[in-house]
Amino acid sequence: MEEKLYEEKISSKKIFKGEILSLYFDKVKLPNGKTATREKVEHPGAVAVVPINKKRQVILIKQYRYPVEKDLIEIPAGKLDRSEPPLECAKRELKEEAGISGKNFDLLATIYTSPGFSNELMYIYLVTDFLEEENNPDHDEFLQILKIDLNECIKMIEEGAICDAKSIIGILMAKDHLSKNTR
Amino acid sequence: MEEKLYEEKISSKKIFKGEILSLYFDKVKLPNGKTATREKVEHPGAVAVVPINKKRQVILIKQYRYPVEKDLIEIPAGKLDRSEPPLECAKRELKEEAGISGKNFDLLATIYTSPGFSNELMYIYLVTDFLEEENNPDHDEFLQILKIDLNECIKMIEEGAICDAKSIIGILMAKDHLSKNTR
Numbered sequence: 001m002e003e004k005l006y007e008e009k010i011s012s013k014k015i016f017k018g019e020i021l022s023l024y025f026d027k028v029k030l031p032n033g034k035t036a037t038r039e040k041v042e043h044p045g046a047v048a049v050v051p052i053n054k055k056r057q058v059i060l061i062k063q064y065r066y067p068v069e070k071d072l073i074e075i076p077a078g079k080l081d082r083s084e085p086p087l088e089c090a091k092r093e094l095k096e097e098a099g100i101s102g103k104n105f106d107l108l109a110t111i112y113t114s115p116g117f118s119n120e121l122m123y124i125y126l127v128t129d130f131l132e133e134e135n136n137p138d139h140d141e142f143l144q145i146l147k148i149d150l151n152e153c154i155k156m157i158e159e160g161a162i163c164d165a166k167s168i169i170g171i172l173m174a175k176d177h178l179s180k181n182t183r
Numbered sequence: 184m185e186e187k188l189y190e191e192k193i194s195s196k197k198i199f200k201g202e203i204l205s206l207y208f209d210k211v212k213l214p215n216g217k218t219a220t221r222e223k224v225e226h227p228g229a230v231a232v233v234p235i236n237k238k239r240q241v242i243l244i245k246q247y248r249y250p251v252e253k254d255l256i257e258i259p260a261g262k263l264d265r266s267e268p269p270l271e272c273a274k275r276e277l278k279e280e281a282g283i284s285g286k287n288f289d290l291l292a293t294i295y296t297s298p299g300f301s302n303e304l305m306y307i308y309l310v311t312d313f314l315e316e317e318n319n320p321d322h323d324e325f326l327q328i329l330k331i332d333l334n335e336c337i338k339m340i341e342e343g344a345i346c347d348a349k350s351i352i353g354i355l356m357a358k359d360h361l362s363k364n365t366r
Contacts, residue, residue, distance in 0.1 A: 005247035005254055005325050015199045016206055018222040021300055023199055023206050028249060031325045039201040040250045041224055043300070064188040065298040066211060067223045071188055072298055079299075109340070111348045114296045114303060115248040115255055116262075117204055117226070122348075142188050142214045157292070157356075165296045165305075165348040172355045173340075 004031050007038070020044070020079065043120035047090040048077035050108070050126045050170040051100055052178070056150045058171060059098050059132070060162075063143040073146065073156070074164045075171070076100075077122075086123040094127065098145055102127035108173040113165055124170045126177060150175060187214050190221070203227070203262065226303035230273040231260035233291070233309045233353040234283055235361070239333045241354060242281050242315075243345075246326040256329065256339070257347045258354070259283075260305075269306040277310065281328055285310035291356040296348055307353045309360060333358060 007028040016023040022042040030036055051059040058075070065072045078093035080086065087105055094100050105125040113120045148156070153171050156162040162171070190211040199206040205225040213219055234242040241258070248255045261276035263269065270288055277283050288308040296303045331339070336354050339345040345354070 005245070005327070007247050007249050016208075018208065019220065021206075021222045021224070023204075023224075025199075025201065026249070037202065038249045039204045041204070041300075046299075062188070064190050065295075066190050066209070066221045067300060067302045068295055068298045068304075069302075072295065074298075077299075109346070109351070110343060111346050111351060112248075112251055112255065113348045114301065115251045115257075115347055116229075116260075117224075117250060118297065118301070119250045119252075120297060121251075144188070160293060163292070163294050164298055165294045165352060168292070168294060168352050169348060169355075172352075172359075176341075 006031065007036075010035065039117060041118040041120075043079075043118055044082070045080045045086070045121045045123075046077060047080065047086050047093060047123045047125065048075050048166045048170055049090050049094045049102065049105070050075050050124070050174040051094060051098060051102065051130060052126070052128050052150060052174060053130070053132060053147070057147040058150055058153050059100060060146040060148055060153075060167075061097055061143045062146055072164050073162050074167045077166060087125075090123065090125045097143065100127075100130050100132060102130045104129045106177065108177060109169060111166070111169060122166050124166060124173070126170075126174045128178075189214065190219075193218065222300060224301040224303075226262075226301055227265070228263045228269070228304045228306075229260060230263065230269050230276060230306045230308065231258050231349045231353055232273050232277045232285065232288070233258050233307070233357040234277060234281060234285065234313060235309065235311050235333060235357060236313070236315060236330070240330040241333055241336050242283060243329040243331055243336075243350075244280055244326045245329055255347050256345050257350045260349060270308075273306065273308045280326065282316050283310075283313050284316065285313045287312045289360065291360060292352060294349070294352060305349050307349060307356070309353075309357045311361075
C-alpha cells in the first residue's frame with residue numbers, strides 16, 4: 001500500500017540556510033496525481049538524556065526558550081554536531097548542561113518531534129549510573145539545574161508544569177523501563 | 184531568577200511566510216549582555232486526539248510524512264485554523280481523518296513539540312465515547328485507518344513502530360488516565 005500514500009518531489013526551493021535550520025519550499029505530486037506544496041524544516045537531529053540518580057531524582061534543566069517566550073523545564077538535550085554519533089552527543093550534552101559524566105546509556109526511544117513540517121529526529125537515552133559532579137556547565141549555557149523526584153516529575157507532567165515533548169516521553173518511558181527492570 | 188535566563192529580542196527579520204509556517208531570523212541579548220542569533224519557526228498550533236473504543240482499541244492513522252520521507256503511524260491530528268478553538272479543531276480533525284464523531288473530550292496534555300526552534304503548541308485529547316461510523320475521510324487526505332489494541336500500541340512505542348512524539352505522549356498518557364479512572 002506504500003504507493004498509495006507516497007508523495008513524489010517535483011521541485012525544491014531552498015529558502016533559508018541558518019546555523020541550525022534550513023527551510024525548503026517544495027512541490028509534490030500527491031497519490032491522486034494532483035500537486036501540492038510542502039514547507040519543510042531541515043534539522044540536524046538531536047539527543048536528550050533522562051539522568052536519574054540513586055535517590056530516584058531526575059536531573060532537569062530550566063532554561064529560557066526564545067521561540068515560546070518562556071522558561072521551560074526539560075531533560076538535558078542538544079543538537080547533533082555534523083556527523084556526530086548520537087551517543088557521543090548525549091555524553092557531551094549531559095556533561096555540558098548538567099555537569100554529569102554518564103557511563104551506561106540505554107536508548108529509550110527515537111522520535112520525530114514534528115513530522116508534519118520538520119525532519120528533526122531525537123534520540124532519547126536513560127542514564128542511571130553516574131556521579132553527580134560539581135555543577136560546572138558550559139559557559140555559553142544559561143540554565144538552572146533542578147533535581148526532582150521521579151514521581152513528582154510524573155505529577156508535573158499531568159499538571160502541565162513539564163510540557164516539553166521530549167521530556168514527557170523520556171520521563172514516562174524511563175519510569176516504565178525502571179519499573180520493568182526492578183520487577 | 185527569571186531575569187537571569189531571559190533573552191531579549193533586539194531585532195527580528197521575517198524570512199518566509201508560507202501557508203503553514205513563518206520563519207524568523209532574530210537577534211537577541213543574552214543574560215550576560217552578549218548577543219546571539221535565533222532561528223524561529225512560527226506555527227499556528229495543532230491538536231491531536233487519542234480515540235479509544237470500547238474494545239480498548241486505538242484508532243490510528245497511517246500516512247506519508249513528506250519531511251521525514253516515510254509513512255508514520257500517528258493518532259489523528261491537525262493544525263488549528265485561524266483563531267479556531269482547540270476543542271473545535273479536535274472534533275473537526277477526528278471527523279475528517281478518522282470518520283469519528285466524538286462527544287466527550289478529555290484534555291490529556293498541552294505540549295511544545297520542539298521548543299528549541301518552534302513555537303508549535305499541541306493540545307492532546309482523549310475521546311472514548313464515540314460511534315465508529317463508516318470511514319469516510321476528507322477527500323484531500325491520503326491515509327489508512329488502523330485499529331490497534333492499546334497494549335499492542337504500547338509495545339509498538341517500545342519497539343519504535345510508533346515514533347511520532349505527539350502519538351507516544353497521547354497513548355502513554357491515555358493509558359495512565361484510563362488505568363486511574365478504572366481503579
